[in-house]
Amino acid sequence: MAYTLSIVKEQIVEEVKNSIEKAITKGEFTLSELPEILLETPREKQFGDFSTNIAMQLPKLTKKAPRFIAEEIVSNFDKSKTEVEKVEIAGPGFINFTLKSGWIYSILKDIKEMSNDYGKTDYGKGRKVNVEFISANPTGPMHMGNARGGAIGDGMAKVLYWSGYEVVKEFYINDAGNQIEKFGQSLEARYLQVNGVEVEFPEDGYKGEDITIHMNEFTQIHGNKYVDYDSRERREIFIAYALEKNIEKIKEDLGGYGIEYDVWFHESSLYETDEVAKIVKELSDRGHTYEKDGAIWFKATDFGCEKDDVLVRNNDVPTYFAADIAYHVNKLRTRGFDWSIDVWGADHHGHVARMKAALDAIGLSGDKLDVIIMQLVRLVRKGETARMSKRQGNMVTLSDLIEEVGKDAARFFFNLRSPESHFDFDLDLAVEESNDNPVFYVQYAHARISSILRQLEEDLSNVDVDYTLLDTDEEKELIRILAELPYEIITAVEKMDPSRITRYAMDVASNFHTFYNACRVRTDDKKLMKARVELVKSVRIVLKNVLVILGIKAPERM
RNA sequence: GUGCCCGUAGCUCAGUGGAUAGAGUGGCAGACUUCGAAUCUGUUCGUCGGGGGUUCGAAUCCCUCCGGGCACGCCA
Known part of the structure; x- marks a missing residue:
């Protein structure tokens, strides 16, 4: 290549x-x-x-x-x-x-030969990389922050694949731990309320309407017989029921968002296989833990962190941190990934250093883990910022968003800015001006080219291609941009920023539109026309490949 | 209080050691009897948050201050 x-x-x-x-x-x-x-x-x-x-x-x-x-x-x-x-x-x-002026024309030959593969390189040399993203709590529907993580994570996975990495896309289902307890308590309270029992709703429970809907449906199917059940037992039944529903819904929503995962990893499986306990023991055997106040602590300060962290609470329940160590060891050692890339919200950034420290302590290099920290999405509605909380139940869900602005616009929009930029999503604006969304600008270029090629049915097969006829500034500039694709993709990998591809897409579209207004493809000069048709075909290939990377449709008509 | 992210044109953002700081959007003025005007062309717009330093050269690196966000839990 x-x-x-x-x-x-x-x-x-x-x-x-x-x-x-x-x-x-x-x-x-x-x-x-x-x-x-x-x-x-x-x-x-x-x-x-x-x-x-x-x-x-x-x-x-x-x-x-x-x-x-x-x-x-x-x-x-x-x-x-x-x-x-x-x-x-x-x-x-x-x-x-x-x-010398002729050198750029062989770029067009490259594009024609590689076609749908143009842009691929062997930069990654087949190294195995795991990209984990979204990993939303399955206690409710996904929100706009998850939408951003999805666009970034999926885009990242794509540029890695195009750069010659062996990529696995993974969703970590947090189906264990404290928030599942709260989830169970919330479901239980709603179930009892639905069935006419007056109970107080847990103060820090999940207040969203979806909890009530679950229990309404559950009651319709199974009736009110659980009112008299043992609390612990019925909670487990409710959790199993609602969790399955939620995960199903998450998969469905992500399908509508154009994201398919290779692996759905259950946190609970780490307990079933005892991997959590084993990893705590391994850290202890290596001398990186101690006991204090009845809890087991990891000596993160030995690895440059500011404070130590609890692995196992004084009630013998391991923390999320312990499970997360086991999870990353599972990725990097058990499953042999060379590189693990996680996409996390900025509210988790404090977790990065201790996670890397734990991997160092276990003898796997923390350098094998990279975390893309994305700044949180702030929702702006009627000029005011709205706080979103799953527990408060006042959020805009991913499916709401897709319904309002469409999959393509959402994917494009969330990859417009680099992950670390703070992001205000003005919902009114997105709805109101959805026609001005830059995604249409790029798709329009693709549709316009398709239209041109449809109409130029004249048989040019007997005409030899002479690319050197493409000698206006607009044509040469356009070719130069097309040549950048493979390097743009590699740069996106190096900088861990797939939004570069979005900006590149706009750049290609812009240069094409400029060319279109300056040069006519259909002309009486058949040799020139042939050369321009070939150029336009190359532009279409590049646009299409770029849109594939971004997970956006490349329409032939619109 | 401590750590991390951010601060660049009216607005949203690129640019993170190079040449005269760039796009989009908005404003203004133009371009379809001709391949798709969801387009294009021209023009307007800057104390790169402030100040100090490092060097041939700083929006970019260092120090300091200011403003905004996030984190600092035996939550995840």
Whole structure:
């Protein structure tokens, strides 16, 4: 999967290295270690196709002026080994390369050959990575924060896959622990109320209407016979019933949101297999725990954390933290993932350091875990921010959102900003201006191309393709953007930010629309027309691939 | 109080050591007898939160202060 662009860049980097070595051989300067040579694309066209700042990196190491070094590199640079036409020194010591005009056209050949795979690389070398996201509590429906996590997590999984990783998408079902207890108490109270028994509702219980609905339906099916049951027993029955319903609903909603998981991992399974107890014992055996006030503590402070944390409470019930350690050990050791990426809300950021510390303590490197912390979504309604709480039951659910703004818009919108940006979701605006949503801008470009290709049915198969006819600024600029796709995807992986792909999509669409208004595809000049048809086809491939990554439809008509 | 995230155009955000800080949106002025005007073109808009420092060069790195969010539990 060697793309034209990477070959062209590599040649230049190699030749810059050679030039520096030649200068050293001639005794112009000395250098113990050569820093990495980076080629960047200059903002201004006048500075050529690529530039490097290497001459400005070297003064410290060589004790020579940057311009002197730049001149040495340029005078030793052998253009014939590259696609370079012109080398210039500019500003404080930039070396700017202008390429021969024909080089970009082979990008179009790359795209045509790889088609639906264009953009894929072997960057990840098949390393196994687990992406865990949303992992909403199954005690109720998913909310807008989960929607953001879903768009980010699924997008992240896609760019990893496109970069040559072996990816597993996973949902961690928190079906154990304290909140399940509360869930059971809430269900029980509603059941009794539904059946005419006056009881007080638990103060910190789940107040959402969904709890009552569950128990209404349950009563219709099973009647009121549980009124006289043992409390503990009936709670378990209610929990099992409602949990299954909720998980079903979560799967259904996520299907409507375009997200399919490979693995649904039950927290409760970690207790069934005793993995939680085993991991606590393993930490103890390694000497990283102690007892205090009847509880077992993890010595997180030994691993750079600010305070220690409880693993097992004084009532012998393990904490969520203990289960989470067992879960990550299960991912990284039992199942052998090389890398675990979790998407968490900002309210959990304090958990990151101790989680990594625990993995270090267990002898697995905490570096194998990366957590994408996304800032919380704040809901704005009628200009006012609304607090959302599952227990208060006043939230906007994922299915509400999809119903109002549509799957594509929601997916696009939640991947518009980088995860760490604070995000105000103005519901009124999203509903009211849904036609102005940028998702349509990108989809429109795809539909427009499809329309063009539908209409240009004239048989051009006898005409040879001559890409060099595509020589306007708009055409060349468009081709350059198309060439970036594989690197944009890799950058999204490196920065752990799939929203880069959304912005890239808009960039492609924008350049296409500009081209469309400047150049006519249908012309009397059949050779030119053929070349433009091929260009337009390439744009469609890139748009489609990008929309696949984002989980958004690429419509042929709209 | 301590830790983390954020502060860039009227608004929403890119840019995290390079050249004259960019998009979208809004405002203004234009472009369809011609491949889809859900589009395009031009134009307006900046104490990069304030101050100090590091260096050839800082929105970007360091220090400090201000403002907003989150966390600091034997909750998850």
